[in-house]
Amino acid sequence: MTATLSATLFQELENLVLIDPHSHINPLSAASKNLADLMGYHYYTELAHSAGLPKDQIEGPEITPKEKVGRLVEKLADLDNTIQVSWLLEMCREFFGFADDRITKDNWESLYDSAEQKMSQPDWEQQVLKHSKLEKVFLTNDFDDPLEGFDTGVYIPCLRTDDLVFHFLKKAVRDRLHKATGIEAIDAGTLRTAIGKLFQHFVAKGARACAISLPPTFSPVKVDPGAASTIIKHAVKGQRLTNSEQDMLSSFVFWTLTEYCAEFKLPFDLMIGVNRRVYEAGVYQGQDLYDTRVSLIQYKEVLNAFPQVTFPISVLTHMSNQELVSYSWIFPNIVANGHWWYSNTPTYIELDTRSRLEAVPRNKQIGYYSDMYKLEFALPKFRMYRRILARVLAEDFVQRRGWSEDQALALGKQVLRGNVETIFHI
Amino acid sequence: MTATLSATLFQELENLVLIDPHSHINPLSAASKNLADLMGYHYYTELAHSAGLPKDQIEGPEITPKEKVGRLVEKLADLDNTIQVSWLLEMCREFFGFADDRITKDNWESLYDSAEQKMSQPDWEQQVLKHSKLEKVFLTNDFDDPLEGFDTGVYIPCLRTDDLVFHFLKKAVRDRLHKATGIEAIDAGTLRTAIGKLFQHFVAKGARACAISLPPTFSPVKVDPGAASTIIKHAVKGQRLTNSEQDMLSSFVFWTLTEYCAEFKLPFDLMIGVNRRVYEAGVYQGQDLYDTRVSLIQYKEVLNAFPQVTFPISVLTHMSNQELVSYSWIFPNIVANGHWWYSNTPTYIELDTRSRLEAVPRNKQIGYYSDMYKLEFALPKFRMYRRILARVLAEDFVQRRGWSEDQALALGKQVLRGNVETIFHI
Amino acid sequence: MTATLSATLFQELENLVLIDPHSHINPLSAASKNLADLMGYHYYTELAHSAGLPKDQIEGPEITPKEKVGRLVEKLADLDNTIQVSWLLEMCREFFGFADDRITKDNWESLYDSAEQKMSQPDWEQQVLKHSKLEKVFLTNDFDDPLEGFDTGVYIPCLRTDDLVFHFLKKAVRDRLHKATGIEAIDAGTLRTAIGKLFQHFVAKGARACAISLPPTFSPVKVDPGAASTIIKHAVKGQRLTNSEQDMLSSFVFWTLTEYCAEFKLPFDLMIGVNRRVYEAGVYQGQDLYDTRVSLIQYKEVLNAFPQVTFPISVLTHMSNQELVSYSWIFPNIVANGHWWYSNTPTYIELDTRSRLEAVPRNKQIGYYSDMYKLEFALPKFRMYRRILARVLAEDFVQRRGWSEDQALALGKQVLRGNVETIFHI
Ligand SMILES: [Zn+2]
Ligand SMILES: [Zn+2]
Ligand SMILES: [Zn+2]
Known part of the structure; x- marks a missing residue:
């Protein structure tokens, strides 16, 4: 009974047109x-390498795309469980239209x-978007990306920091910043102004x-601009920073970015x-x-200091x-966001989905993002998530809590799409 | 088949009259x-606040109970998944007798x-106790609680420390201790004597x-009374303590409490x-x-020093x-106790219940406590637990290990009630 | 349907003859x-002790085997859930041929x-091996074990370090090393040579x-032989080492062992x-x-330094x-190995098995080892694992991913046996 219900819900969720809130397209x-x-895609190269394929077999300018695929295919038999x-x-x-069980050296x-042949069709991109039911896709843009040459109504810019x-x-980073903004960041004030320029451009x-990935050791604190200026001046002169100075500099930039997030909403x-x-x-x-020894308590200061900024948080x-x-359930400005990278496999997605759906306000969770580099990946990745979501809705909500199918489906649609619209103001 | 069995076991467990081993009644x-x-109840105010309800809408002396409920109801739609x-x-x-699906602004x-109207009936409290099948309820009493005006046979005192x-x-805490015991705690000896008075009174x-909640950083060690006296004297004079002195003072008091737990059993x-x-x-x-980076190894010294004291341990x-x-399976003086706060949701309860029932001696686990502030909560909270417990007994014990229904039920009753009696000597 | 399939797969897996890759036989x-x-077996003595049986009731030279069993049996009722x-x-x-539900004081x-009587049969050991479908069993040998008097084709030596x-x-350890190798380890060079002798003998x-268990604090680094020599000289003279010197000494020996693992493959x-x-x-x-606060990142340096050494890693x-x-999925030289000790219970095995089978290359995981001290334990322990493995294969691979029964079974056999052969070169 649950299996049937789960299949029905999955079909319904499959019909939903999506906005993908994080990708590397x-x-x-x-x-x-x-x-x-x-x-x-790094998943295949790293898994094949882990399973024994030497790196030089798949990386190098002289390897043609077809050769690369041929070599990876030879390792697929060791990875077909993944x-x-x-x-x-x-x-x-x-x-x-591939119809076999496995990709092998014979097929x-x-x-x-x-x-x-299929991919060379001029409208391939549109075909993929349509077939995958993708309406909009968030990007991950370098801070100096001109953001030109594409439809920002479909591909939504995101400032990666x-x-x-x-x-x-x-120096290369400072040069890029100088070039992108026309401002030479030589102290706290000029750095702040330069970053402001980036926000103006992106918005x-x-x-x-705005987005960033963070190491498990990072714990941002508010840094006095005077102290920051001293460190920035050292940095600009090419002097080595102590670990503590590097942390302060990182904190200062992170804090400044957060201030602009507040200003630019x-x-x-x-x-x-x-x-x-x-x-x-x-x-x-x-x-x-990664190192699992990390805690959201490291972000206590910034979470308290910026109640007006929404932080969609992904954990590795x-x-x-x-x-x-727990932090999403307490802090109004935290949104639980997707299933990232090493946690983006069914066992962890299922447990994480269950625990979020039963304890975080439904308007504060984004079910999934693709994290894809190529458009074709949205389909299988979101489908994996939709299957799990359908199962959780069927078991936890319909079967165990007596919800109607419609109520469960509405919850599923909200975490899959509705919240992306409200949280990112689309 | 498992679903039917699980439902049968649930009905049987529902008939069990309970002693709730921890509440804030x-x-x-x-x-x-x-x-x-x-x-x-903080769960609703904090979730509603997290979902966007401003704090001043629900906190303030001028807000009537009915107004408060009306404002919270407006946010319930965002929380109905929880x-x-x-x-x-x-x-x-x-x-x-509420019969609708949801509580809304219309109903x-x-x-x-x-x-x-129902709650104004003079025997409402008795009705709730009876309907919830509650025989006794443990309290959480301030150390200076006179413990008067109620039936300690039903509401069992617990010294919160x-x-x-x-x-x-x-100073307010020291004044309360002075007033409660007649003793001014000005050094290790007088503090010890004062605490002894509290135990005499409570027992x-x-x-x-005796009970306490502890931060993830705490790691109690035995402190020399002379060193403790020096710190206590500073504290009494209103001097600031270093972090290390504060830790020593906390350790000294904690250790002293544990000594009295031994003495008073x-x-x-x-x-x-x-x-x-x-x-x-x-x-x-x-x-x-919280910060997940905490370990029971921080309690190694006290667990070894007090084999005669039973420590029912809850983890957040x-x-x-x-x-x-693992610690309950090795240390004779540890009991695995309930599902606390942020872990008191079905996904975590189920996994934690499974792992305890298969590896901790059955006489060393307390299935559940309500942690409630108002009596009505025992019913839905214990019912949530009974449902999960019934499912785990059905799947792990009857289906997978071939236990009879009666054997499984006996295990369920022991962790739900029997162990509360033996562990707390009721 | 899944239950039937799971039972079928279990029966197939039960037919597989095994090589047990880790035991204390x-x-x-x-x-x-x-x-x-x-x-x-310590599981029973420690659980009985934890449940209330005084240690002196079961440990002591004067207690006969039968008395010991009688006393443990009296506590079994408190442990029958485990x-x-x-x-x-x-x-x-x-x-x-025991036919009752429980072992009690009456039976x-x-x-x-x-x-x-059964165990006194002269071919009991062979009966157990045959009935348990055990072909070979890895041992855990002290470094000075002569490795004589048994068939190393069945009982495979493993150098425990x-x-x-x-x-x-x-001093006792140094004396054993001296005796085993004829070399007095008095500095980095002689210690290295002595360890080399051990590898020659074992191989x-x-x-x-080669095998070792490691505390959560350990993080091996490469140590300069000159610095190691100074510490070894202090150690040999019986001088106390600082914590940092002890860490360096441990690192030096660990690193040296790893070098020999590379040399001897x-x-x-x-x-x-x-x-x-x-x-x-x-x-x-x-x-x-244990202390859960541990990370594989502590082994970053050694994992990078020895790409040619395979590290089957067990976590507690x-x-x-x-x-x-994640580390097995990235590092070619890591193999995910079994379910160790406190994680060797069904709830954790199931989750860990699911997560490994869906993300680690199939040639890089060893499903299970017995960790047994007596041969009879292979049967129930491996059977527990085979049941779980069958369930995971049925649900995750056949039901959810559409694999055929044969494909799922092949995966099961590979992690249960095939990989033991390829990884340990048997
Ligand atoms: Zn990404
Ligand atoms: Zn409480
Ligand atoms: Zn072992």
Whole structure:
């Protein structure tokens, strides 16, 4: 009975047209051109590398897309248990009519060719958007992105700020900031003004969010502008900073960004918990991991200081999910946001979804975002989530709490789409 | 088949008359007088505030109970997914014959009035106790509570000690201790004697437990009385203490309490993990959160030093539950106690219940306590737990391990009631 | 439908002949001689002690095996809910034809006698191996074990190294090393040479792994041999080391062991997270617990430095499982290994199994090891795991992902056996 109900709810949720509130789509090349664009996604390269494929077999300028796919395919048999490979199969079935159980050395070439043919159709991008029921997609834009050449009504800009907060010490970053704003940031005041320019530019272009990913050690505090100026001056001169000075500088920039989020009424997406370059010999984008020893209490000061800023928070691990539930239930300015990266697998999504739906106000949770680099991934990823969401609604709400199917469906639609509209003012 | 069995076990567990081993009931006003007493529970005010209701709309001396309920009702639609609102509906159905799906602006006033009428019946408190199958209810008493004016056979005193351990520095606390005991605590010896007086008083009045909630940073150690005296003298003079001195003072008081628990054979309820006032602008009782980075190993010294004291331990988060399971399985003096606060939602209760029932001796676990402030809450809260317990017994014990229904039921009754009697000597 | 499928898969998995990749079997006395050998397993003594049985009732040279069993039986009623007692019942049913529901004071003596009779049969060990479908069993050998007197084709040596890494300061350990190798380890060079001798000996005797259990505080770094030599010289003179010197010494030995693992191509089993002697008055082997605050990031340096060494990693708690999943998915040299000790109960095994099967390459996970001290335990422990594995394969792979029964079964067999062969080169 529950299985039937769950299937019915899934079908209903499948009909919902979506706004994807976080992706890494390049709006100038949103859809894929060949299977290498799909299988080059770091999930496949890092899993294949982890399973034994040498990095130099798949990374290097001399490797053609088709060669790369061929080499990855040889490792797929070791990865076919992963949910990530199930996404790949689902895309191949939905978009390219692939009918086999597995992608193997015997069938991949014909798949490659038929996929390439399909993807070369001039309206491929539109086909994908339509077939995936995607209406709008949030981007992740470098702070110096001109935000030109695409329809910001479909591809919504989002100001990504990791470089400013954690890499201001790098001359290349400061040069980019100078170039983007015309302002040379040499102290707290000029840095503040330059950042303000970025916000003006992004908001003028229709940005709906500011975003950042944060290491587990970060704990922002308010920094006195005078102290910040001293450190910025050292940084600009190329002097080394102590750890404590680097932390203060990061805090100062983070705090300044939050002030502008308040001023420009932009939600500030915090993605908490990633350690960069833990596995230094890993493939591209396959080097980052984490330390579960992190707490949202590290954000106590900023959460209290900015009640007017909405913080959609993503946590990297299931171990942080209960904190996200509890902090969202107490702090009006926190929204529980999606299932990020290492927690974006069914076991963790299901538990995290259950715990959020039963304890966080329904208007304060965003069910899912794709985090995709290529447009085709929205379909299998959101579908995975819709299946789980349907199951949770069927079991926890209809079966156990006596809700009607319609009531359950309305809740599902709200977390999948409605809240994206209200929270990001779309 | 499992669903049927689970329903059968639930019905059987529903028949069990309970002793609630932890609540915040005021025995002089145990039951509610109107819907505002129910909806003023911090779960509703904090969730409504989190969902967007300004604090000043629901807190303030000029707001009548009916106004307060009306304002909270306007936010209920954003909270109806939460398990806490399901408790509210269940109370309204069971106690006031409420028949609608939701409490809305259209139906709340008649509900308010019919509830008020029902609650004004002179035997309302008795009706609630009887209908909820509650035989006895543990209280949470301030250390200077006279414990008079109520039947301590029904409302069992419990000595709550947070103020003594963490707020001795406050003159008001010291004055209350002085007044309650006739002793001025000016050094280790007089403080010890004063605390002894409290134990005598509480035990004479039928107290069955000492209790405390503890921040995640606390790690009690044995403190030399001479060193404690020095610090107490500073405290009494109103001097500021260093963090380390404050920790030593807290440790000394905690250790002294534990010594008296040994002497008076009182279990010492430890509720581990809460950070107070994290969200400072929160509603009343809606400001506390936590840091998951806490371990029971912080209690290693005291657990080893007091084998004769039973410590019923509650942990604030699901993340601490496995430690509670493992420590209860090893230490004879630890009892796994209930599902506290932020972990008192079905997803976490179910996992925590499963893991305890399969690895902790059955005589060392207390299934549930209500933690309620008003008597009406025992019914929906214990019912939520009984449903989950019935499901776990059906699946894990009858279906998977081949137990008979009777054997499973006996286990359920033991963790729901039997162990409360043996552990607290009732 | 799922239940039927799960039962079918379980039956298929039950037919699989196993290699147990980690145990504490004494190959000179692998099987039990009486029920005391089974019930003397620390799980029963520690649970009985935790439930109230005084330690001196079950530990002491004057207690006969039969007396010990009689006393433990009196406490079994308090433990019958635990999965560990279900193992005991399953052994008694499978091996001794026990037909009752529970072991009680009325039936234990006849069970004891019939078990003893069965176990005294000269081919008992062979019977157990055959009935349990065990082909080979990994041992845990002290570094100075002569590895003689048994068939290393069945009982595979494994070099256990805790003593070397954490107890080199003890003269007894240094004496054992001297005796085993003929080398007096008085500085970095001689210690290195001595350890090399151990590897030569173990590998010559067919060892297939090196292993160690590690406290949650340990974080190995590369130590300069000169600095190590200075510390070793102090240690050899019996001087006390500072904590930092002890850490450096442990790091040096750990690093040296890892170098030899590279040289001799031995996987290095890391069992991460145990604190020894937390409950000092506990029974034999029932004193250890843990602190969940531990991260695999502590092993970042060694994991990066030794890409050629395979590290099958076990974590002590479910709270560390997601890190194990993520680190195995990124690092080619990590294998997710079994369900250790406090996580070896069905609730945690199920969640950990689900999360690994959906995100870690299938060739990089070892489903289970027994960790047993006596041969009879392989049957109930592996059976517990096979039941859970069958359920996960049925639900997650066949039902939800549309795999065929054969495909699911192949995955089950690979994690249960196939990977043990490939990872340990058997
Ligand atoms: Zn992203
Ligand atoms: Zn309480
Ligand atoms: Zn072991």
